[in-house]
Amino acid sequence: MKLVNNVIAGxxxxxxxxxxxxxxxxxxxxxxxxxxxxxxxxxAGFATPNADGKWEGFDVEFCRAxxxxxxxxxxxxxxxxxxxxxxxxxxxxxxxxxLFRNTTETMSRDTDLKLTFLPVNYYDGxxxxxxxxxxxxxxxxxxxxxxxxxxxxxxxxxxxxxxxKNGISYEPVPIETNEEAFANYSGGRCDVYTTDxxxxxxxxxxxxxxxxxxxxxxxxxxxxxxxxxxxxxxxxADIGKWVVNALxxxxxxxxxxxxxxxxxxxxxDNPSVNRLLGTEGEFxxxxxxxxxxxxRAIAQGGNYGEIFERNIGSDSPLNIARGLNALWTNGGxxxxxxxx
Amino acid sequence: xxxxLYVPGxxxxxxxxxxxxxxxxxxxxxxxxxxxxxFVTLVCLLFLTQLLPPMFNWLFIDAAYGGNSRQECVAxxxxxxxxxxxxxxxxxxxxxxxxxERWRINLAFCLLLVTLxxxxxxxxxxxxxxLAYACIFPFIATxxxxxxxxxxxxxxxxxxxxxxxxxxxxxxxxxxxxxxxxLALGRQSELPIIxxxxxxxxxxxRGVPLITLLFVASNMxxxxxxxxxxxxxxxxxxxxxxLFASAYMAEVIRGGLQAIPKGQIEAADSLGLKYWSxxxxxxxxxxxxxxxxxxxxxFIGLYKDTTLVxxxxxxxxxxxxxxxxxxxxxxxxxxxxxxxxxxxxxxxxFSMSRYSLYLEDKLVTEHKH
Numbered sequence: 001m002k003l004v005n006n007v008i009a010g011x012x013x014x015x016x017x018x019x020x021x022x023x024x025x026x027x028x029x030x031x032x033x034x035x036x037x038x039x040x041x042x043x044a045g046f047a048t049p050n051a052d053g054k055w056e057g058f059d060v061e062f063c064r065a066x067x068x069x070x071x072x073x074x075x076x077x078x079x080x081x082x083x084x085x086x087x088x089x090x091x092x093x094x095x096x097x098x099l100f101r102n103t104t105e106t107m108s109r110d111t112d113l114k115l116t117f118l119p120v121n122y123y124d125g126x127x128x129x130x131x132x133x134x135x136x137x138x139x140x141x142x143x144x145x146x147x148x149x150x151x152x153x154x155x156x157x158x159x160x161x162x163x164x165k166n167g168i169s170y171e172p173v174p175i176e177t178n179e180e181a182f183a184n185y186s187g188g189r190c191d192v193y194t195t196d197x198x199x200x201x202x203x204x205x206x207x208x209x210x211x212x213x214x215x216x217x218x219x220x221x222x223x224x225x226x227x228x229x230x231x232x233x234x235x236x237a238d239i240g241k242w243v244v245n246a247l248x249x250x251x252x253x254x255x256x257x258x259x260x261x262x263x264x265x266x267x268x269d270n271p272s273v274n275r276l277l278g279t280e281g282e283f284x285x286x287x288x289x290x291x292x293x294x295x296r297a298i299a300q301g302g303n304y305g306e307i308f309e310r311n312i313g314s315d316s317p318l319n320i321a322r323g324l325n326a327l328w329t330n331g332g333x334x335x336x337x338x339x340x
Numbered sequence: 341x342x343x344x345l346y347v348p349g350x351x352x353x354x355x356x357x358x359x360x361x362x363x364x365x366x367x368x369x370x371x372x373x374x375x376x377x378x379f380v381t382l383v384c385l386l387f388l389t390q391l392l393p394p395m396f397n398w399l400f401i402d403a404a405y406g407g408n409s410r411q412e413c414v415a416x417x418x419x420x421x422x423x424x425x426x427x428x429x430x431x432x433x434x435x436x437x438x439x440x441e442r443w444r445i446n447l448a449f450c451l452l453l454v455t456l457x458x459x460x461x462x463x464x465x466x467x468x469x470x471l472a473y474a475c476i477f478p479f480i481a482t483x484x485x486x487x488x489x490x491x492x493x494x495x496x497x498x499x500x501x502x503x504x505x506x507x508x509x510x511x512x513x514x515x516x517x518x519x520x521x522x523l524a525l526g527r528q529s530e531l532p533i534i535x536x537x538x539x540x541x542x543x544x545x546r547g548v549p550l551i552t553l554l555f556v557a558s559n560m561x562x563x564x565x566x567x568x569x570x571x572x573x574x575x576x577x578x579x580x581x582x583l584f585a586s587a588y589m590a591e592v593i594r595g596g597l598q599a600i601p602k603g604q605i606e607a608a609d610s611l612g613l614k615y616w617s618x619x620x621x622x623x624x625x626x627x628x629x630x631x632x633x634x635x636x637x638x639f640i641g642l643y644k645d646t647t648l649v650x651x652x653x654x655x656x657x658x659x660x661x662x663x664x665x666x667x668x669x670x671x672x673x674x675x676x677x678x679x680x681x682x683x684x685x686x687x688x689x690f691s692m693s694r695y696s697l698y699l700e701d702k703l704v705t706e707h708k709h
Binding site: 040041042043044045046047048049050051052053078080081082083085086089090093095179182202205206207208311312316317318 | 409414427428430431434435436437439495497500555558559563573650651652653655659660662663664665666667668669671672674
């Protein structure tokens with residue numbers, strides 16, 4: 001059995017190596033004329049098809065921004081919906097060029113699964129939702145509560161850690177899917193539902209009267225979500241990394257969808273803006289693109305703040321607060337390296 | 341009353357006695373024939389009166405048919421929100437197929453109906469020509485759906501929804517039957533190589549879950565194929581689904597083959613028929629007729645198994661439904677989506693099942709008791 005495993009692993013690795021050695025991903029993408037972007041098969045606010053079959057969402061907009069930077073057109077994206085089970089294989093086997101699929105960056109994924117993570121585009125974390133009527137204000141008041149929890153996830157382990165650390169007890173109600181959790185929680189089979197905070201926000205607005213339920217402020221785990229590419233093509237990883245950074249920097253520098261073309265038309269007073277938008281220096285050439293790469297990426301869907309508010313923030317039904325995902329200048333931890 | 345005399349054999353049919361016909365009598369014999377049956381009937385009636393009115397209200401009376409978001413739906417009625425389904429109907433039917441090319445799917449579907457009529461109904465006029473057409477239909481349909489030769493090419497990754505289910509279902513069904521027949525015959529072959537091959541193939545396919553095969557098709561193959569080869573994902577899935585179903589089909593048909601008395605083969609031998617003629621003219625018609633329920637059972641199973649393709653990221657109606665459920669404007673409408681998808685699958689599977697009954701009825705050659 002060991003031998004068979006080794007042979008299979010060896011074949012997989014050599015096939016992979018051959019794929020990578022063949023040509024750079026950038027050239028492949030340009031030759032194909034479209035960016036193959038791995039997204040979720042459906043996650044509220046992050047990736048979902050609209051009535052015309054066009055993909056929309058927070059993760060989707062990052063795909064489009066990369067396509068705009070590389071190919072000049074944010075519509076030239078082929079979305080590859082992937083489940084949690086096959087997302088990394090799709091990426092590693094070359095069926096996808098880049099992955100934006102609410103994926104938590106972890107050490108084992110970064111190293112063992114041979115992914116290169118792009119900068120974090122959403123800081124998530126595990127939270128709790130309770131009925132407002134319970135009058136609970138802190139997760140530490142939840143002693144003895146029954147908690148709906150998805151089995152086999154990191155959230156299950158985080159929950160056990162949290163309660164052990166605080167010396168309180170809970171009664172787990174194991175469930176399989178989000179839908180099931182909603183049914184159990186709204187049917188009163190459990191007092192508390194716990195999952196990632198973004199998922200809680202999406203679950204909360206399913207209630208006819210969302211204000212009957214409150215999401216506690218405690219976040220008990222770190223879930224930094226980010227895009228990813230395969231190991232072995234640093235140029236391609238750089239492109240993904242700097243597109244994300246460009247969108248975050250754009251918000252910090254006050255560049256948005258409506259003023260980006262004006263700012264990019266001629267070099268202005270702010271050298272940081274000039275460098276990002278290509279009116280000063282040759283930063284596009286450093287990642288194998290032209291000087292307008294960031295301008296196109298920002299023009300596609302706006303800066304990070306605009307993408308956030310439109311898809312999951314205050315302009316969307318999800319109404320998730322910026323919280324940790326605010327710029328470092330606004331009390332969040334979003335801090336992108338400068339383009340210089 | 342005069343007793344008219346008839347010549348023997350010319351007496352007209354008389355109506356049945358009045359105590360064996362009529363609604364009351366039907367109720368008496370079917371629903372209230374014994375105290376137990378009466379009790380069961382009453383309990384069922386009670387359940388139905390409790391269950392049906394709220395269900396009907398929820399489905400139709402209180403349902404909302406218009407609106408652009410769940411909020412608007414809720415404002416209109418407390419029942420089901422069908423506005424969501426009608427807004428998403430095109431997505432459910434066509435998947436991600438380009439909007440301006442969707443007429444091709446409609447056309448292919450109409451052609452499919454004609455083909456089905458020709459294949460399934462033997463009283464269609466000029467059936468010979470229709471059957472010839474049915475043989476070239478797969479090529480026409482492939483051309484229409486994929487494009488090329490004058491039509492815009494549409495990548496199969498844009499396939500989705502009911503149309504994807506039909507593509508996988510119809511392809512799987514039409515190819516698994518002949519393959520299954522060959523495998524079943526091969527399993528009984530006297531040539532060891534063929535027999536061993538067929539047995540190992542059938543046992544392997546039946547021993548592995550379909551999900552595993554789909555995973556192999558979608559993930560493992562890309563590692564093993566030479567880099568740069570682009571082996572279409574949908575094609576891989578079609579092949580896997582067909583092979584999987586054909587293994588089951590082979591066993592169903594083997595059951596039919598074994599039910600044929602040995603005398604039939606001997607009779608064919610004594611007529612001097614060769615192996616293939618024996619099979620084609622004598623054995624298979626009888627064996628297939630016996631196997632109809634099992635064959636259709638396999639078809640229905642295969643058709644429903646197509647929902648598994650969501651695991652490898654293909655969007656069948658269920659996948660489209662789940663993805664649509666994540667639309668922030670429509671969150672929380674899972675019941676409507678699942679009912680809609682269930683109705684679609686029920687209609688398809690129920691028609692298959694009815695057709696098999698019709699076929700069994702039509703092919704009866706024994707005396708009916």
